[in-house]
Amino acid sequence: MTxxxxxxxxxxxxxYGVVADGGMIALSPDFPQWPTLREVVEAGALEQLVEAAKGRPVTHPDASFQYEIPVPAPEKIICVGVNFPDRNAEYKDGxxxxxxxxLFVRFPRSFTGHDRPLIRPKASDKLDYEGEIAVVIGKGGRHIxxxxxxxxxxALTxxxxxxxxxxxxxxxxxxxxxxxxxxxxxxxxxxVPFRDPAQIIDVRLTTRVNGEVRQDDRTGRMMFPVARQIAYISTFTTLLPGDIIVTGTPTGAGARLDPPVFLEPGDLVEIEAEGIxxxxNGVADET
Structure with missing residues (x-):
């Protein structure tokens, strides 16, 4: 899979580079015109990277590198809240x-990369998970x-x-x-480069905590599908290449369990979606 x-x-x-069996194929040294994946996305060149990786050896073996968030310094990370029917029902407001x-916004610094710990801050012990699919905007626009x-x-992540x-x-x-x-x-x-609407329209999304399934739903049940999200958001702000829309989480977060169960150091959280x-991530306390 390349x-x-x-x-x-x-x-x-x-x-930046392409994930291969046994490690990573670094490609950024070959494309100095694109310092990060944000510029690659803006240039519409993700498929060019995929092609460039073919036949190349791994440059960074497993365990020799750390994952970072895929798109560094996006102008906007916009999150969609309460977007599944069962999540709406959780509010019990009739x-x-x-x-x-x-909608709400998040800052890039609030995210860490794959296989790195979520940080439970000194200020609170009520850290909770929300598994979601995020879409990366490639072609900007307004009133889409x-x-x-x-x-x-x-792309999707x-x-x-x-x-x-x-x-x-x-x-x-x-x-x-x-x-x-x-x-x-x-x-x-x-x-994952976005090539077909089927990659997002009805995809299974699950969250596991220490191996136990906590969230399990399909994007086809979203109250506001991804296309509607992009259209609505672009009504009030210009979407730019590299912007990220986090599309909503299913029911099953720890705060809604009876009694609530929050994340603790040593826990392992896994978010999985078909085709992605x-x-x-583990969990660690702030030092």
Whole structure:
């Protein structure tokens, strides 16, 4: 499988390349015109990387590198909240699906890479998981029609949209703090080039904590499908190449269990989606 494109670091240097059996094929040294995958996405050159990796040997064997978030420094990371029917029902407010989607933003620093620990901060012990699929915008635009929206996607990746539950209720109306603690979430492991609407329209998405399935649903049940998300968001802001939309999590987060169960150091969280892979992270306390 040579269509997994990742950002990684080794010996103090940052690279991007293609994931191969046994390690990574670094390609960034060959494409200095594109310093990071954000510029590769902007140039529409993900497929060029896939082709360039063919027949090349591994440059960085397994265990010699660390995964980073795939797209460094995107201008925007916009997250869609309460986007599955069972999630809406969790609020027990007697209301059907809202007319418009709930949105909030996250900062790149709030995410870490694959196989690196989520950080439970000193300020709270209520770190929770949210497994999601994230779409990376390839072709920017404003006022994008629904029927053209999927054509603006460059790639897919996975997200653990880690949340400090008590900090999303620190004021009358906000979630920003609880969604943006440093390294409280994860993104990756890699980008999968978007080639077919079937990659996102009805895909199984699961979350496991220490091997136990906690979340399990399909994107076909989203109240606001990905095409609607792109169209709606582009109504009020210009989407740019490299922007990321985190598309919503199913029911089953730890805060909704009875009693609630939050993440602790030593836990292992795995987010999996068909056709994308598995995003895996442990948990550690802030030092």
């Amino acid at each position: 269509d997994r494109i990742a950002t990684f670091s080794a010996a103090g240097e940052s690279f 209301k059907d699906a809202p007319e418009n989607m709930s 029609p629904d029927d053209e929206a999927l054509g603006h996607i460059a 996975l997200c653990n949209e880690g949340t400090l539950r008590d900090w999303v209720r620190h004021a009358k109306f906000n979630v920003t703090q609880g969604k943006n603690f440093d390294s409280s979430g994860a993104m990756g492991p890699w980008l 892979g598995v995003l895996r």
